[in-house]
Amino acid sequence: MERRGVAAVVLASSAFYPKALHDCRTLGLPDARIAEFTHPLGGLSDGQLVERAAKLYDNVLRQLKKVPPQRPVEMHSASADRLLAPADPAELQLWFFERHLSDGFPVIAPTAAAVADMVKGSRRSSGDLVGIVPPRLGVATVEQIAINAVMAGCRPQHMPVLITAVEAMLEPRFNLASLQATTHPVAPLLIVHGPISKELGMNAGAGAFGPGSMANAVMGRAIRLVLWNIGGGLPGSADRSTQGSPSKYSYCIAENIDASPWGSFITDRGLPQGSNAVTVFGCEPPHNVNDHEHGDAEGILHVAADVLRALGNNTWFIAWHGQKELMVVLGPEHAASIGNSGWSRPQVREYLFSAVARRRDELASGGMYHMRDWPPALNMLPADALVPMVPSADDILVLVAGGAGKHSAVLPSFGATVSVSREIPGV
Amino acid sequence: MTTIEVLDPAGQIHKVAALQCNPVAMPLQGCRLGILDNSKPNFKRLATLVAERFRDNGSAVDIAYYRKENPAVGAGDELLDRIARSADLVFTGSAD
Secondary structure (H helix, E strand, O other): OHHOEEEEEEEEHHHHHHHHHHHHHHHHOOOOOEEEEOOOOOOHHHHHHHHHHHHHHHHHHHHHHOOOOOOOOOOOOOOOOEEEEEEOOOHHHHHHOOOOOOOOOOOOOOHHHHHHHHHHOOOOOOOEOOOOOOOOOOOHHHHHHHHHHHHHOHHHHHHHHHHHHHHOOOOHHHHOOOOOOOOOOOOEEEEOOOOOHHOOOOOOOOOOOOOOOHHHHHHHHHHHHHHHHHHOOOOOOOOOOOOOOHOOOOOOEEHHHHHHHOOHHHHHHHOOOOOOEEEEEEOOOOEEEEEEOOOOOHHHHHHHHHHHHHOHHHHHOOOOOOOOEEEEEHHHHHHHHHHHHEEEEEEEEHHHEEEEEEHHHHOOOOOHHHOOOOHHHHOOOOOEEEEEEOOOHHHEEEEEOOOOOOOEEEEEEEEOOOOEEEEEEOO | EEEEEEOOOOEEOOOOOOOOOOOOOOOOOOEEEEEEEEEEOOHHHHHHHHHHHHHHOOEEEEEEEEOOOOOOOOHHHHHHHHHHHHEEEEEEEEOO
């Protein structure tokens, strides 16, 4: 509003005050009027709101009386490119941690030589701009991504995947600024498709979402460090996630194309079978689908739908301009059973689309019902009308990963985000 | 202490043209107030209670209410332009 010539006051709860201040500074308004009130806002009685409003009124008045400094505002001082850190390995870890430059796990020192090697792996120039990472609006050059890749323990050959993933996350429909800031525990899941996943030694099989593969672990962590350092997504500051999530450390898998009855997921995105590509999807950690009972498509997918349709999933209630998605990652044995039932991937999507729907009055019993972002026509539906979770069956993403066993996973999304797939160039 | 040279993992920040806050003539008189709801529960009620105090003491003559599409998506240009055409002072929120 200030950019449009209209004075504005941000009413910020005490827990969100630091974020408001950070956002205003980042957007070029370091002296923004921010009137604070006691957190929380949600769940208060009307009497409590009246009490909050009385005090808040005084704070708003104070902000309005504040005289903005008449000075050229100097902000966004550039950070030094080179820093002196302790050579002792243990002290080095503490040094990074105390400066909020690491996620808490040990890091590899990003020396100029190590970073130069990492840049070479990208086959691009160190100064090439990949994008601007919110909310800090950090400048993600190839070199800057390489620094974080070194810290995460990556190898130079990981760089094409990382750069493509960062580019994908910066597409507007991915809504990275909100993913970084929300109270929801979302993290970008990085999925690698194609022969490159094997070349890099990625794990698409047993325990794909878990530990044990260096490539999965370090590439996922590098993405987190990019979001942390370049993007400024620090918990309790710009990242307001209520509980966080283990997936915010590292969240990266390879698609198990060999176990897929339908070929690679990437063909759904218009890329040819065998393409090297990445998909980024803003979602919760995997929710397990345990079904040892069924050997048929409908039985397995009935159980998957039951896990997906939980009332507490964001995906019910918010969307990116009307678009939202779900992901189902089938374990190979479930996928084989479904394939052997003669079901195609579109049939899987169609079945889930119907099976996930819930009655409107059930949705009204919790979640974010009153903040819902669905077409107004749905609000006119009778109480027992079924409301779909996503706009169409095509918004249910289906792929295969994992090893032996009767388990699959469903991944509800943040809601206001759309996945992005991109071919990895030059590999 | 022996040191080594490392490269800064945070790096540069994209420079955004710095702004000054738009001035507000105090005491307020006959102001058109706008509320831009962040779509979080209770924000509308809280902001309206504050705005009504301004209206009741004559500082504001009008209170207009606007709502973001959803809490996880920023207000679009069209909405912001509309508010800018009809309000002199806007309350918005950062809270949950």
